[in-house]
Amino acid sequence: MKEKQNNRRGLIFVFAILFLIIAVSVANARVERNYKNTAAEHINMVIDSIDFRDDLTRVYARMIGRPHTSQKIERVEMRVAADRFEATDIDGVDFKRWFQWEDDGVIPVEIDFKAMAPVKSGTLIVETARGVDSINFTL
Numbered sequence: 001m002k003e004k005q006n007n008r009r010g011l012i013f014v015f016a017i018l019f020l021i022i023a024v025s026v027a028n029a030r031v032e033r034n035y036k037n038t039a040a041e042h043i044n045m046v047i048d049s050i051d052f053r054d055d056l057t058r059v060y061a062r063m064i065g066r067p068h069t070s071q072k073i074e075r076v077e078m079r080v081a082a083d084r085f086e087a088t089d090i091d092g093v094d095f096k097r098w099f100q101w102e103d104d105g106v107i108p109v110e111i112d113f114k115a116m117a118p119v120k121s122g123t124l125i126v127e128t129a130r131g132v133d134s135i136n137f138t139l
Contacts, residue, residue, distance in 0.1 A: 072129040080122040
C-alpha cells in the first residue's frame with residue numbers, strides 16, 4: 001500500500017515538473033538580436049536586441065557619445081511601416097533630464113514601448129536637446 005502511494009506521489013511530481021516546464025517555455029518572450037543600425041548626428045545608439053513580450057516591447061541598446069559631454073533625450077518614437085509607437089519609459093537615463101557620458105562614453109539603456117508584433121526593420125526617432133536623429137535598424 002505504501003509503495004503504491006509513493007509511486008503515485010512520484011508520478012504527480014513528474015507531471016508537475018512537466019507542466020512547469022511547458023508553462024515556462026510558453027511564457028518566454030521572443031527576443032530578436034543582431035540588428036544593424038545607422039549612425040546618427042546628435043546621439044548614436046546601437047540596438048543590441050528587441051524583446052517582444054505580451055505586455056510590452058523593450059529595446060536594449062547602447063548610447064555612444066563623447067566622454068564628459070552632456071545630452072538630453074526629450075522623447076523616443078519607433079516607426080515601423082506606417083505605425084508609430086511612442087516610448088513609455090527609458091532606463092539608464094531619464095527623459096527630459098540632462099545626463100553626462102562617463103569615461104568610456106557608453107550608456108546602456110532599455111527603452112519600453114507598447115506591445116507589438118516582432119519586426120525586422122524600422123526607425124527610431126530620438127529627439128534630443130540638440131536635434132532630432134533617425135536611427136534605421138534592420139535584422
